Amino acid sequence: MPDFSDLPAQYDHAAAQARWYPYWEERGYFHADAKSEKPPFSIVIPPPNVTGALHLGHALNNTLQDILCRMKRMQGFNVLWMPGTDHAGIATQAVVERRLLEEEGKSRHDLGREGLVDRIWEWKAQYEKRIIGQLKQLGCSCDWQRTRFTLDEQCARAVRETFFKLFADNKIYRGKRLVNWDTFLQTAVSDDEVYHEVTKGHFWHFNYPVIDPRPGEPTHVTIATTRPETMLGDTAVAVHPDPAAAFDKLSTDLREKIIEASAKEKGELEEQATLLLERRAKMLPRLEMLRDMARRQVELQLPLTDRTIPLIADEWAKPELGSGCVKITPAHDENDYQVWQRNDFIGAINILNPDGTLNDNVPEKYRGLTMKKARAAVVEDMESAGLLLEIEDREIDLAHSDRSKTPIEPYLADQWFVEMDELAQSAMDAVIDGRVKIMPERYTKTYLDWLSEKRDWPVGRQLWWGHRIVVWSCKFDSQEEFWGAPLATIGDAFQDELSDRLSSLEQCLELAQVCVRYVKDTDATKTFYDTYPDKGSFTAYVCVRDESNEAPDVYKSNIVELMEKQGFIQSDEVLDTWFSSALWPHSTLGWPEQTPELETFYPTSVLITSRDIITLWVARMVLAGLYNTGKIPFPAVFIHPKILDGYGETMSKSKGNGVDPLDVIDKFGADSLRFGLAYLTTETQDVRLPVEFECPHCQALIQQTKKNRTLPRVECDKCGKPFSTQWSQSHGTEEDQALPRGAAVSERFELGRNFCNKLWNASRFALMNLIGYEPEPITEGDLLLEDRWLLSRLATVTDEVTSALESYHFADAARSLYGFAWDEFCSFYVEMTKARFAVPEQRATAQRVLAHALDTLLRLLHPLTPFLTEEVWHLLDEVAPVRGVLKQARAVDSVCVAEWPTVAASWIDKSIEAQFVQFQTVMGAVRNIRQEKNIAPRTPIKFSVRCDDETAALLKPMEPYFASMAGATATAWGPSVEPPERAASKPLEGMEVHVDISEFFDVAAERSRLTKERDQLAKFVHSIESKLANANFVKNAPVAVVEGQREKLIEVRDQLQVVERAIENLG
């Protein structure tokens, strides 16, 4: 005989978590079998970066995935949740390099490529372990045996294969591009990794002398710049090709604006218009003269150098700004680069070394200087040359690298590009024609807008941590040299195999699995390879196909050895992290091998992610999936909300407002965290969580403010003792860090904790009262009204929860379960069984229905609160291993593989639910009167109900429940019931409840209560009357609505009468 009397009154989440996760893992419940007969359901995890620990956003993302996986598993699907982590190129290398510098004072060059990469692997091992540990603590049901890493052998193979395919398809080209150069990390960073910061700077005005001006023409042009040192890389000065027209257009636009503008703005705009006209009058002759000079290709002397540069006409020069002339530095400015594209003859001069110092393209005295020192030198020299006109103060919006926090230098570099035209179109089509559905739908716009730009994707990164590009290159002076030696060697290696076939070098190369392309040495900005260089020097690029499963950094083949002997060298760049992420749905399943996994689980079922990577990741997965496999990677994408702090700001470590999921799990439990997150996952809103510190001394919660969140130590409001915060880990002194740490948590999770505890206690009650349970089937005749009500509600809730989860309405599912479990199951059904357990002949049926209801509730809740439900499932097994109402079955070993409840449509009975509502209403009225009359809870009271015979028959059997739940005894039911002489009465729909209050009578109080009620009812009557008096309403509204109002009016008038009569009776 089981004994549950020593179960604690509070759910012990820590114990449950420690007990059941290993149990699930040992039994292999999370392992998917690719050869299973069951229908597949698969999700790939958005791989967390190995840069650090998981935050609350990850907790949300993974909770949602786990909820779906667990439900689908219970529904009988063959579920694969593919876990893994991302190598996060720049981010991870930067973190490791920073630590290397801080802790050992070394740079990556001190370690060398191999040494640094080894260090990063160590880091990866440590953080991958930590991340996986966190996911397990959260309860994630990933198939850990298949854990992948974007830089492991299998992913590397997929990356090399994809690159080779693209290369052979001529979708990869070598181009020049202005990149955001991080001089600290010495790498290009993408636009997405750049942030802008306003800093104080200056605006310098310089004169450039004109060479041989004609009489009357200007002897110099004036330009202005915020970055004087870049003048050394100038290749032109531009002036607008039609300044008169440009001025006129501005004036017209301004006039249009003035017409639409409000009175307040009008004045300002008028003033602008006047200034513009003045400027036009003053500047136009000079600008037109300059424009004419540009047409005849006048040269300017570039000061401080021995170069001359042309004056050109280009629209980039805005006549309304500055002097109307602008210096052009194509290699170091995005817009100037565009000018070069339109005027190729001006050329581009790169003046920077990768480390941010000036290179040999500048005069000797500036070489090797940093940009900062060069700036001072240039300004000084310009001044002494008499060419510095003035210096203005100005605020400059300066681009910074998100990783190194140092300023970005625009820098012209050779880059690998993927041509996006067709690839982007294929990904757009997939969404437009509905093969991939993005939810909520509004995000399809983000996706399509971004893809429609079809900007080519620069995929190279000057990093050491990542997939090294499998292209070898070598310069040749002529075709003869190229054909003569190196490639022939490769061909020779395959001569034997070719002997009985047509022999050609192309075939040899194909057999050798290499693809060769040639680039004639040129300044062109975008070069495809398929044109053979006719003469002169060129570079040959050989992309090598690799069919081995080798780690990305150890890969070498015979061909490679041959090539390297011939002087070919491998690109030292690695691929953009997103290149490998884009392959994630199919690379993790074994592509390019046609594995059973790929066969079974691809396309995956759904992708769940956050909105900030719709473009970077989702779009690229779609196009890469289509390109490699011909199939979309997933038919559905669910974009979940972002987690914000109490001030509506995104949570992040650098802001100090991040909540660590482990702190929440520690304090509230994983179930509470999961339930709380699901409860907040609504379709439209981001999730706002006010953050508090928990004092480690007295457990008081201290509101996090914008100020205290970035303090390494905070003093408790309550006990006054200091504690350290998460901020101290990165910014605190040793002394701060030695203090006990105050966890950052959020009271939002109390909802989940309270709910879990409520459920725990309801289960405890059930268990204690199931002692002696016998698993006999029950017939419908045994069921009482409340049993049928509960079964009906249970079926309805099953339906609600299932369809909510299947359509990703997580909050709806959580709310539905919360309401049912708390307000219906606990507050009514469980309360009512207390009375039934006291009557021996009612005991068995009540036990069976209770066991069944609890069983179903556990199944429905399991995806949200897996640990709690598993804990109770096993306890329930001790007392009621065989359960069910009309059909009985032995429960399985774990709720996580139990069958998902199906909706028993025949049990849904709306009339029984309505009848039960009548009972609840009467109960509410009796309780309400007791409270309002101030009658002590334990004082017995008597009540009677006037109602029709049918209702009386229904409610009479419920008398014991009124006694146990309201301390009230019913004295009479039926149509002829009259209130006792001294009664508190309450009109209800079709009923009147009278509580005998002769012992507690207080005329004044009762009159005041009734008067209040009368006024409310009168107001209501009036509102319906006026609605019905409106002829248009009666004419136009649907008949059912009008009828409903009419019935309501009769009903409410009735109630009003009851109250008025009661007031009269008071005298």
Place this chain on the structure above:
RNA sequence: GGGCGGCUAGCUCAGUUGGUUAGAGCGCUACGUUCACACCGUAGAGGCCACUGGUUCGAGUCCAGUGUCGCCCACCA
């Protein structure tokens, strides 16, 4: 500059295709610890649904505009 979203109780949020007197949790008030649970129970108070106009018999819900907060993209010699 372009796009998207929010604005509903003190706080955090629900609110289906327009249709009774707008809901929940927390917090608040009163009462209650004997038998599942004080992480609890019972009852209650608390709302010009941001604002202005429109459509409609009827608007939190639909349309137009305004304000405000936030996010994304582009641009910023």
